[in-house]
Amino acid sequence: MTIEPVLRVRNLAIAVPGDRHPVDAVCGVDLDVAKGETLAIVGESGCGKSLTALALAGLLPDGVRISGGTVEILGHDVAGKSEHAWRALRGDRISMIFQDPMSALNPVLTIGDQIVEAIRAHRPIGKREVFSEGVELLHRVKLQTPHEYMAAYPHQLSGGMRQRVLIAMAIANRPDILIADEPTTALDATVQADILSLLDELKRETGMALVLITHDLSLVSRWADRIMVMYAGKAVEARKAKSLLGEASHPYTRALLAARPQRRPDTGQRPRLAEIRGRVPSPQEKGDGCSFANRCDFVMSRCRAISPQAVHVSDGRVWCHAVDEQQARHSGALA
């Protein structure tokens, strides 16, 4: 990779409280995101993608902690940093927006208050200036009559508008990295595209790195540069978007792609990925083998016994015994 990544994660593990002792809900995750690049992390609910995203912003809930690996932001490892150190980074160098804009704003404060405090948390500037900067931010996220929005309360805004406000707050201090955790899931289909194109536009303008967390592969197809598919807390396939969509190697990725739903014509909503049989195992249930073994159509005896190692494929890596074997055979044939 030619450009030094602004976000570099190695071997990340996240522990959650278990029955008796903590268990790793995420493990062995590697990430590199460069300036101006969009990385998508894709997976079903419970696959650990949101935990990963929260870990990147130091926002893991109480009791959940990074149990291994490194998270480097602009070259500094922040994995074990204090809350105080995180506070200086958050909202400044690394920002985050969340799934549900309906609940992500404080209902009893005005939009203006909430934007202004985002700016002032990192830059001590005067009242008037900060206000006009807030107005400017709202303008940039394409809210008409930003002055009025400054005085409005969240409940007076639609979901899409609120997500724009949240984006405005997230980019207030020109962050290097923006993590968007399912930014459009809770929104109408028509609004989804607007928000994503807004994010894309802002990314281009500011050159920030964008990490897009989603369960929706079809979204990714258009906006992401690279994609990492996660399953049961582990990466199963990480490749450039084009090659992943074109020639996905992991049976899970293929199943996801095959199950990629069409939008329901009436509501425009996408059903969840219900077509893959079975369900994601919980962290406690994970055994030694491949986590996907139970649901995999190509399962082999090895799959249940040994966790697969990364296999390098074109534009990325895959974690699958089948691919490994295939490749081995292929390379064997070459040799």
Add this chain to the structure above:
Amino acid sequence: MGARIAQMVPTLFLLLLAAFTLLHLAPGDAAQVLAGESGGGDTTYLANLRSRFGLDQPIYVQFMLYARNVLSGDLGFSFRNNMNVVDLIGARLLPTLLLTGSAMAVAVAFGMTAGALAAAHAGKWQDRLISGIALLIYATPGFLLGIGLMILFGVTLPWLPIGGFVASQGIDSGFEYALSVAKHLVLPVVTLGALYAAIYTRFTRGAMLEIYVQDHVRTARAKGLAASRIILRHVMRNASLPLITVIGLQAGSLLSGAILVETVFAWPGLGRLAFEAVQQRDYNLLAGLVLTTGTLVVLINLCVDLLYAVLDPRVTLR
């Protein structure tokens, strides 16, 4: 708003009817009590008293007369006390409001602070300690707490007066009067306030923990705000909304608590008056008191609604 007030009218009417009927169902009457306390009497004496108290009328006539008077702002005459009920209640209203109002203020201040501290240290020893103390206070019968405080601070360490509203003597100026009332107020307020402080501590802690995990707090953290700002502006402020509702709901129980506290500390308030009115079957007085306390509770709830509307932009008053 007007609708809400209109809605309370039938409630208050029911209240009046209930108080009146219940007392008349009670065996024994005011005249007999007075005769008994006076050391006896003869038939003429009792008949005289009864007709004076209006007890010889049919019950519905008594009620009609009463309801008509109430509508014209007259709560009747307490024959037992030789005074108009309005005057009698008027004289005792201020002490009760002073007591319950101060207790409420103290309870809210302490409860919110302690609750916030406990929530901020959830699961740690600070939380355990605060929650433990709150639970202990909550579980202690109010009169035991009151008598305990009285013995400690009024007798063993004679720092505070043991009861009453104001010192019997040595009051020469308005300032001294106020100071003396304030001194007399301390123990009753602490006794009554402690229970509610405990309740609000537990409630604030719970509400704050609930709000801590809400999305907008995560947003605030994502902005990189300082912890103190998050707690005060994003957690505490939002947690105060359900707390206000609870405070409104407990207005009635606060007046209940006042009965015990006023008895222990000889505080000349409505609660004690109510207890005496029950014991003496002073119907007019008791009905007036039930009506007054009920109206107070209704008014407090109305204020709470108003306050809520001010604090929560999502709520508009109908």
Add this chain to the structure above:
Amino acid sequence: MSNPRTSILKLRRRTFLAGAAASLVLAGRSFADAPVRGGTVVALAHPGEPNVLTSAVVQTGQVQSVSSKIFDGLITFGDNFEIKPELATKWTTSEDGKELRFDLRPGVRWHDGTPFTSADVKFTFESVWMKIHPRARATFAAVDVVETPDPLTVVFKLRNPSGVILGALNGLESTILPKHLYENTDIQTNPYNIKPVGTGPFRFKEWVRGDRIVLERNPDYWDAGKPYLDQVIYRVIPDATARYAAFESGAVQYGTLTPISLSDLGLAQKSDTLDVDFHGYEWLASAIVADFNVRRPPFNDVRVRRAVAHAIDLKAFVRVTTRGLAKPGTSPVLSTQTKFYAGEGLPEYTFDRAVADQLLDEAGYPKKPDGTRFATTIDWLPFGETFQRFAEFARQAFKAVGIEATIRNQDLPQFFRRVYSENDFDFTISHRAGLGDPQIGIDRVIWSKAILKDIPWSNGSGYSSPEMDKLIEAAHVAPNEDKRVELYKQIQVLAQRDIPTFTLAENKQFTVSSKKLRGLGTGSISVYDSLKDAWLEA
């Protein structure tokens, strides 16, 4: 047990001295036993806040306590019921005993400045006592007419001689109201009932409901130079512990009518700063009594009543429930009423469960296999927790002879209703005030004509005996006091034999006061002392 006591005592002394020094404004130097002018006494309004301030209208203890400072009577009592002049300087009974003449004290003025005259007495007699007083119609039944030959003379004309009238004309039982403020008004709702105008040593200043009643020195009091105190302030303290704490801390200096709980009495008696006085209750003296409902089984049978009397260990009763303060009862007439008390010759009921068992067997209530004979109820007079203890003691005594008793708890109105209106009870634990004269105190519970529906303290037992009625009615018209005394001795014997009402104990009440408060009255009625001689030591 001793630790808290000593610690409280030690601290209290300091407190009191400090409090007294700060609060008492003393005029001039004090001498050992010479009264000192000035100062304020804080007294306890007990057992609760009065509802009016004149005992002409209401005769409860709390009213009389305050009223006695404001109102004088025609006469008052010294020791042993010795009758002493007050507003009347002199009284004479005619030869035939049918005329009682009083010379009134000249120069006495009501607190509003109006002179006190015989017209006030006549008016009060006719319009107040005979109209709204609970007992006056009985007490003054013999009075034909009251005449006022001149402003300073009152004459009671009687139909027949009556020994009960003179004593009843004390300021508590027969409070005199000012005619000019009460004439042509509704006596019971007259506004002066709560801002009284009397002739006594103290006059009304203010009443803050629920908090205090302030009386101030009457500078024009007829007994020149008195009273010594500037103010008497009555305060209400409903809780027993708080009351004792108030004495301890010096916040209160005077309380009558057993102002603290019996449990705290020991503390007060050992205190360096408090006096406990059992005197002054002779007129008021009361008994703890058990009334049987003789209308219905099982207590319609005198053997069952006597069995109960044998089953209760009165010595243990007074020791346990009154901490030894009361005295086992022997007669419906209290032994303190020495003139009337029969003493020797009264039927005695010694504590003996065997006798009780035997009587119950005879009465047809044998022990059943489960050891019980019959079930009954105990209703107790809700005058504080002590009566509940009496009832609980009685229940255990009953149980020992096989009577299963259920205690019924109720408040005062319910108790009166049950006992005196509905007569729906078996056995009550109650009290009975002696009221100075058996004709007032005792007749009402054993005379068949006193079986009055609804009237508290009347003959609730429903006891009716022609023999008893004859004795009582003879006593009412006894030609002389000796004959009357003799008849009342016979009445006691008969009452004790038939035992419709069982006198468990002679109650003992007491006054608690600060040792600094001197000059308290000592007469038979000094529980309601006017405090005109009281003064505060420096």
Add this chain to the structure above:
Amino acid sequence: MTTDSERDELPTDISIRVPNIVLRIFRSWRKFPLSLHIGLLILLFQLAVALLANTLYPQDPFELVGMPFMAPGEDPLFPLGTDILGRDIAAGVVHGSRVSLLVGFAATLIATIVGTTIGLVSGYFGGWVDHALMRLTELFQVIPHFLFAIILVSIMGADLSNIILAIGLTSWSMVARLARAETLALRELDFVKISVVMGGGHLRAILTHVLPNALPPVIVSASILTALAVLTEAGLAFFGMSDSNHVSWGSMIGASRDALLTAPYMTLIPGAAIVVAVMGFSLIGDGLGQILRRGHRI
């Protein structure tokens, strides 16, 4: 969100959800919050004491067995001392646990039944029924409860059943509001409507669908009500309103409180029993509340 997904699952078969909760509770005993563990432990201890009262102290606790005013430890025969009349305080506390717990449970049962019924009917039927019942509920909310209880006991007389009734009848309004709020939310759900359309009738719908789902928050409030009932009983006893035929912690305090200065132990020992009991019930309420909230999140 998670709650949505839970709702989505509801229509399939709601009736097995409650047993599920019960099962889940028993299965996850180890995962109970600490408060619930302590609370249940206290309750179990008290129940054990109450059940063993007759074995531990076979004699009538009212029997005057010793000298009055014996301090704890003064006589080994009476480890907690004797009261004003010379009754064994230890026997009183042990026997008193029966009545105090009975008052707590029975009053709560009354309040819960009355409150739930009114809340369910009010929320389910709506309209004028709701309006009328809510006015009634407001009435009971507006009168200070303790004053109301005092009035009721004064009227009916201070025997045990009346005390229970008075406490129960004055404390149901909170339950009614809770039950109504839950019912309002549930009423709109399809499965309830379907049940009625299928001919199940309203009563059946209420009993099989609405009640089980409205119950969990009611159970939490019930444990708080029990704590309050024990305290109210003590408060009434302070005003002399207790039943002398049944020893309870409240009645012990009522009987001894005027000896507080001379013999504080007489009041403090039953007082401590009340404090422990109330703490126990509050902790149970806290713990159940936590489980309930957790249940909504998982």
